[in-house]
Structure formats: structure tokens, C-alpha cells
Amino acid sequence: MLYDYLIIGAGLFGATFAYLAHKQGKRCLVIDKRPYPGGNLYCEEIEGINVHKYGAHIFHTSDKKVWEFVNSIVPFNRYTNCPVAKAPDGKLYNLPFNMNTFYQMWGVKTPAEAQMKLEEQRKDAVEKMQAAGVSRPRNLEEQALTLIGKDIYEQLIKGYTEKQWGRKCTDLPDFIIRRLPVRLTFDNNYFNDNYQGIPIGGYNKLIDGLLDGIEVITNTDFFNDRHHWESVADKIVFTGKIDEFYDYRFGKLEYRTVYFDTKVLDESNHQGNAVVNYTSAEIPFTRIIEHKHFEMFGEAVYKNPKTVISKEYSTEWADGMEPFYPVNDDRNQKIYAQYKDLADKESNVIFGGRLAEYKYYDMAPIIAKVFTLF
Numbered sequence: 194m195l196y197d198y199l200i201i202g203a204g205l206f207g208a209t210f211a212y213l214a215h216k217q218g219k220r221c222l223v224i225d226k227r228p229y230p231g232g233n234l235y236c237e238e239i240e241g242i243n244v245h246k247y248g249a250h251i252f253h254t255s256d257k258k259v260w261e262f263v264n265s266i267v268p269f270n271r272y273t274n275c276p277v278a279k280a281p282d283g284k285l286y287n288l289p290f291n292m293n294t295f296y297q298m299w300g301v302k303t304p305a306e307a308q309m310k311l312e313e314q315r316k317d318a319v320e321k322m323q324a325a326g327v328s329r330p331r332n333l334e335e336q337a338l339t340l341i342g343k344d345i346y347e348q349l350i351k352g353y354t355e356k357q358w359g360r361k362c363t364d365l366p367d368f369i370i371r372r373l374p375v376r377l378t379f380d381n382n383y384f385n386d387n388y389q390g391i392p393i394g395g396y397n398k399l400i401d402g403l404l405d406g407i408e409v410i411t412n413t414d415f416f417n418d419r420h421h422w423e424s425v426a427d428k429i430v431f432t433g434k435i436d437e438f439y440d441y442r443f444g445k446l447e448y449r450t451v452y453f454d455t456k457v458l459d460e461s462n463h464q465g466n467a468v469v470n471y472t473s474a475e476i477p478f479t480r481i482i483e484h485k486h487f488e489m490f491g492e493a494v495y496k497n498p499k500t501v502i503s504k505e506y507s508t509e510w511a512d513g514m515e516p517f518y519p520v521n522d523d524r525n526q527k528i529y530a531q532y533k534d535l536a537d538k539e540s541n542v543i544f545g546g547r548l549a550e551y552k553y554y555d556m557a558p559i560i561a562k563v564f565t566l567f
């Protein structure tokens with residue numbers, strides 16, 4: 194065999210695996226069907242701005258080992274994600290749900306006042322569920338109503354979530370909404386993690402650093418010549434779609450995909466923030482990303498007379514599109530479980546990442562997962 198590992202997919206899982214294996218002296222070959230490595234981290238430079246071509250990526254973790262690891266590849270900046278939401282009522286709200294949001298929504302000024310308001314709203318939701326004979330939230334809507342109440346659910350959650358997932362909140366799993374913190378402090382930091390940032394110089398620096406010294410072949414689809422590729426290495430690390438790996442024998446898994454309408458504007462500062470969510474069902478896109486704010490702060494924003502924005506539209510995935518998010522509803526989880534059974538029996542194939550594990554992974558847990566394999 195020419196290689197110890199054939200790594201299929203040059204995204205974060207594949208690149209991290211290759212880096213660690215290479216360090217141990219293993220011979221690695223990475224192949225990817227796209228024209229460049231990086232998976233969905235890939236950035237394209239437009240007007241001197243790193244444009245997150247596959248959507249906003251913000252690295253966040255409390256895992257010191259993971260943070261030190263990525264910073265050893267490329268130093269990270271101090272970007273802190275503080276998205277703002279434009280709601281159906283026309284007002285702007287801070288996210289995640291915190292004292293600023295509660296003040297904007299209800300005019301409450303202290304944690305005690307906010308707490309009272311929240312309890313009042315939660316009580317309503319719990320009573321409705323009890324009347325229906327339900328003790329625990331069965332879906333995202335019930336989870337949101339018992340977590341944060343009707344006012345915020347209607348202004349900031351329902352429209353956004355149904356656009357993003359193309360499904361009713363009553364048909365979505367409750368865990369999705371538990372990704373968002375609820376706080377009684379004036380803290381707009383979207384994440385609870387100890388560490389957060391963007392690689393200085395963009396994500397391509399992270400990927401290029403991970404893949405430094407490793408053979409990478411792009412524009413190469415494993416499935417176009419599976420026989421050949423299976424013969425080049427002792428082991429395969431597969432980061433593509435698990436259902437495709439098994440020829441869809443148990444049926445196709447569903448994904449959501451995202452489409453970006455990207456424009457260069459002749460102004461320095463379009464929306465004053467990297468991320469503005471549009472939570473109304475009437476507006477077709479879910480958010481507008483203004484990419485320069487990931488890496489340019491304060492006066493630096495005005496040094497570049499131009500800016501690049503991307504409107505993000507979410508649609509159902511179909512063949513030929515890029516899959517972004519697994520749809521972890523019951524039907525898909527059942528199909529995935531069957532593929533997982535097969536995967537567990539493989540002795541020479543390692544499955545990893547959002548598509549191969551059919552899991553809504555963030556970036557840092559991907560790296561932590563690769564660590565466990567070494």
C-alpha cells in the first residue's frame with residue numbers, strides 16, 4: 194500500500210486527522226471533490242476581505258487543549274459573536290436572549306423584573322402543555338415556549354427557525370433551540386465558551402497549516418473511482434455523506450442547504466455587525482453576513498472603502514447541492530441508525546464529521562473528536 198490513510202474530504206475533520214497522523218509519521222493522502230481544501234471553512238478573498246463562502250464560521254470552545262491546538266496552527270483574533278435580530282415588529286433585538294433582549298422586548302430593567310416576566314410566560318406554556326397531557330417538551334416549539342415564552346418565540350424564533358429548517362417548529366427536535374443561551378445579564382456574547390475567535394488572516398490559514406506537508410488532491414471525487422481509491426491505503430477516513438458511502442441502500446438522508454447571495458458594496462460599513470438575523474417569516478433570507486466585521490475592528494473597518502455582504506437563504510438539499518445541516522428528526526435518525534450499524538462493523542474505515550456522523554457538529558467538537566482517535 195502506498196499510504197497508511199486515505200482521507201476523503203479536506204474539511205476540518207479530514208485536515209485535523211491528516212495533521213495528527215502525519216505528525217506520527219503516517220503516510221497520508223487527502224482527496225476532495227472541490228477545487229480547494231477547507232470544506233465549508235473555505236474563504237474567498239474579495240476586495241481584501243475574507244468571505245466565508247459557506248456561511249459564517251465562528252470558532253468557540255471551552256476546551257483549552259483544542260484552543261491551544263488551533264492557535265498553534267494560526268493565532269486567532271478577539272472576534273466575539275454578538276448577532277442582532279431584526280424582528281417582525283420592525284425592532285432590533287440583541288441575541289442571544291439576555292437582559293438587553295428582555296429590556297427591548299418588555300422594558301424590564303433588572304434581572305428580577307425580567308425573571309418575573311419570563312416566569313409568567315413560561316407558566317402559560319407549561320399550563321397549555323399540561324392541559325394537553327404533556328409533561329416534557331416534545332418539539333422545538335414546546336421547548337422554546339417553556340424556555341423563553343411566547344413573545345420571544347413569536348418575534349425571534351418561530352419565523353427564523355421555520356425558514357432555516359423548512360419545517361414547522363412543532364416538527365423539529367427540541368435540542369436545536371437549546372444551543373442558544375438564556376441569560377439574566379447584559380451579555381450579548383452568543384456563546385458561553387471561554388475562548389472564541391477567527392483565525393487571523395482567515396480560515397484558509399488554519400486549513401493550509403493543518404495540511405502543510407501533506408499530499409492533497411482536489412477536484413477528485415472518491416465515488417468516481419472507488420475501486421482505485423480503496424486500493425491505495427490501509428485505512429480510509431471518510432468525511433462525506435454516510436448514505437452515499439453505502440449507496441443509499443437504506444434510503445437518502447435529508448439535509449438543509451444554504452445559498453448565499455453575495456454582493457460588494459461601495460460603502461465601508463453596511464450593517465455595523467458581522468451577523469444580522471432576519472426573524473420574520475415574510476423576509477425570504479435568514480441573515481445577512483457582513484464579512485469584514487469578523488476580522489476588522491474599530492477604525493480598521495473604515496480603512497477599506499468597500500464591504501462584502503451575503504444574504505443567506507436556506508433550502509432543502511437535493512442531489513448536486515452542497516449539504517450543510519443534517520436534519521435530525523425521527524425519520525432521518527432511524528435511517529442514520531441503520532447506516533451507523535454498518536459503519537460500526539467496518540474495521541478499516543473511520544467515519545467522521547457532520548456528514549459522515551450525520552450530526553450537527555460545531556468546529557471545536559470536531560477537533561476534540563479527532564483528538565480521541567489519537
Ligand code: UDP
Pocket residue numbers: 278288349350351353354357369370372373470472
Ligand atoms: N434561532 C432562532 N432565532 C435566531 C437565531 C437562532 O430561533 O435569531 C434558533 C434556530 O432554531 C436555529 C437555532 O436557534 O436553528 C440554532 O442557531 P445557531 O445560531 O446555533 O445556528 P447555526 O449558526 O449553526 O446556523
